[in-house]
Amino acid sequence: MLKNEIDSRLLLEEGRRIILREAALLDDALWDEWLALYTPDSVFWMPTWRRCGTLTEDPGNEVSHIHVVGHAGFQERIMRIRSGRAAASRPLQRTSHLLSGTQFLEDPRSDFMRLRTAWVSHVYFPLAHVMETFFGHYEHDLQLQREWKIARKKVVLKNDYLPTMADFYCV
């Protein structure tokens, strides 16, 4: 086996580990640990679909479901959840993310990789006794700083006919 191929496999394994860890932290509502996976200037983007059926591409001119730059925007969302005063997260939805098929979207470098992962999230609304399923794929940009961090996450939500609400932890 070529050395490059071994490196690439090790990188893919490392990338997969981080992406699975991210999903587990969301499912366990460990928000601080989850946010610590992201770089301070990270971009989290969930585009909407255009009415003509294609995915929006320009968050500066088109509507996104979620477009947050940096930790600050998520600290607000986390604060809302922890306050116990936001009806949308009281009681908090329970989620299970199932991830599969992580692969490189482009050739990895020693300090950067772009990965695509198929995801399904089962969301249980405890008050309404209703289960919903969201699905799609993620694109993760991972950067090696002192350790690997998420610099960008794009969430493609295929079924965006949203039942009541869908916050960052539901997708």
Place this chain on the structure above:
Amino acid sequence: MRFPRASDYIRDEAVNGTFSVHPDVFTDPGIFDLEQRHIFRSTWSFLTLESEVGRPNDFITTHIGNTPILVTRDKQGRVNAFLNACRHKGALVCVEQQGNTPLHVCPYHAWSYDAGGKLRSIRDASAAGYTDRFRNLDHNLIALPKVEAYRGFVFGSLSADVPPLSDFLGDMRFFLDLIVDRYPGGLRYLPGSTVYTYRANWKLQMENGMDSYHLNTAHSTFIDVMDRRARGEGNVAVREVSWRKRENLQQGSLTFDHGHTVLWVDEGDTEGRPDYIAAERARPRVGDVKADWMRRGRNYYLFPNMQIQDSQSLMIRIFRPIGVGLTEMTAFCLAPVDEEPAMRNWRLRQYEDFFNPSGLATPDDSVVYEHCQQGMGSVGLPWLQGYSRGTRDFIFGGNALSEEVGLHPATTTIGPMGAFVEVLMQQPYRAWSTMIDKGVEQDLRSAASC
């Protein structure tokens, strides 16, 4: 036997200081059916913007109540609206939400129609053995009995028995003008709509758009977030007007014939939203009186299916009641065609923060509607008491502000925002019960004459 009347579910004693609505209005499937028949099928509904079908052969699909609608611009440049149903078997002729095509071909047996709704071909017609009598039938798409536009807002009606759109809108035209006149370059939807459902009655959303009382409670975390941003913490790039100072601000409401309402608040912070900055830019052109109105945060309700919020950015929501306890909402971000990139970006982030079902405010509303729907299902819950804030101080007719611009409202209020008036929510229920009862009476009369 006496049939129950919609007016039996509304206790309109506003003259004596009380008004209440029976919870069955939100939970009774029979009432839902009456609403579909005598409201959504019987009056004007908002369909789309003219700019969404800007070029010949452009189309969009939407709904009025549960009826699928196809809106097109034909070769002559006219905007048309049809039942989105093939004359052959009733299948949806157009299965896309938006696009451009000279020919709508039904996916089932390929009957095809042009953008004017005219049948262009019946597939394999020559060998069909159709009689002349069949060939002489009208095969065109069924045009809505009424389609009219005002300042780029396209409305349609499934009934011909409606007043002209200008009469239906009445003084709401002044308020639509405020939105349009601020941007001489025109308005459009920004691409990417959000569509969501909630498991509760459509009228909960209707009321909530006129409800300032819930802001400090249901949206207390949104206000916390805004406070943090004002202090330089959090997502400061999406700054907003100060919500803490609001209770001392002047607030008012106006209601109109046909059930339309406007809730407004005098915002102190002129730099807090792109649309307020635009209002100040428009001031030399439109004059102080109109510019002052443009500077007020305003929520509009156009009975029955449309809300416009010219407040936390510029938003249009369309109601589609699916069942008595299930409602679909489609929301659009309305924006000037010409806008500096920084303003556009700021507008989008403000819009998403507040109005998205994945944002920081709207999900809290939708979830509490579901709480309401559960509570309203309680056996023995009597008349609701959520329509009476401001009943002591409201007046039938206009006030100095409305007279200054020549409006003729049915009711008005004005006072400190801290009163959090609810009284404006009464007016849509007057239109609601009048329309249902009139429709039921007509049905009974025509049944009796058979």
